[in-house]
Amino acid sequence: MRRFLRDNALSLAFGLLFLLSLAGQAFAGLAAYNDRRLTHAAEPIGLLDYLTSADFAVDVAENWQSEYLQFFLYVFATVWLLQRGSPESKPAGRAGLESDEEQQIGRHSTADSPKWARAGGWRTGIFSMSLGLVMLGLFLLSWLAQSVAGMSAYNAEQLTEFGDPETWFGYLASSDFWNRTLQNWQSEFLAIGSMAVFSVYLRQRGSPESKPVGAPHHVTDESG
Structure with a gap:
């Protein structure tokens, strides 16, 4: 577990920050939304109703x-x-796409290269632009x-x-x-x-x- 946390610390940290900030946005957004409803003499709504509302969805x-x-x-x-x-x-x-040798694809790939980088053809073409x-x-x-x-x-x-x-x-x-x-x-x-x-x-x-x-x-x- 310690090794997993060490090896994935960056993605885990930002994933946690994402969830915390999303939760904060949900509560703050609910308060602001209910304030607007009160100005129109409407009843406030609960958190679940707000999370499934178009207002929350569009803000996210x-x-x-x-x-x-x-x-x-x-x-x-x-x-x-x-x-x-x-x-x-x-x-x-x-500048540009660079050569196959520089990109280590096709016959220039290594044993550790991803499978689609070694495959050639359309699979390498798609993989080379996948990100x-x-x-x-x-x-x-x-x-x-x-x-x-x-x-x-x-x-x-x-x-x-x-x-x-x-x-x-x-x-x-x-x-x-x-x-x-x-x-x-x-x-x-x-x-x-x-x-x-x-x-x-x-x-x-x-x-x-x-x-x-x-x-x-x-x-x-x-x-x-």
Whole structure:
């Protein structure tokens, strides 16, 4: 058990932080939701009802989709785009998909290489893009969930104010949907762009996301 905890500490720690923050969001969101209901002279609801509501679903989904969009774009962008001095960037001259030898696929694979990296053909082709494709799929699914839950929450609010409900396509073109979406996207783009630049000049000793403390600023693709 101790070895399992040591070997999986990073994923376990962030999994625990995720659950704790999700629980905190649930209780805080319930309080805010019931405050809004009271302003409309409606009865407050319980935690279970809130967890199964469109309001909770859209708040969760809109954050998930922006996070997966960030990773999808970063995974694909770093194939072609470089940032001199960043440990997150490949060095100059290596932009692109790189050779089979550099990627250790096909006849250049080793006995320890994943099976699909050694298989060749379509299986190696899919496996070679699997990280980005999974991130893209999770982004699209969470964005779809956001749109459906957002439409439901928006229409519920419209009905309380005697407004007309929107269709799904109508909601996709609405300012409410794009306001929810873009306020998350811009923060993700800012954060990842800042990380790419700050990691050129700043250090975090012992972190693989940083260069060694004594590495020159211009050194690229080197982790501490």
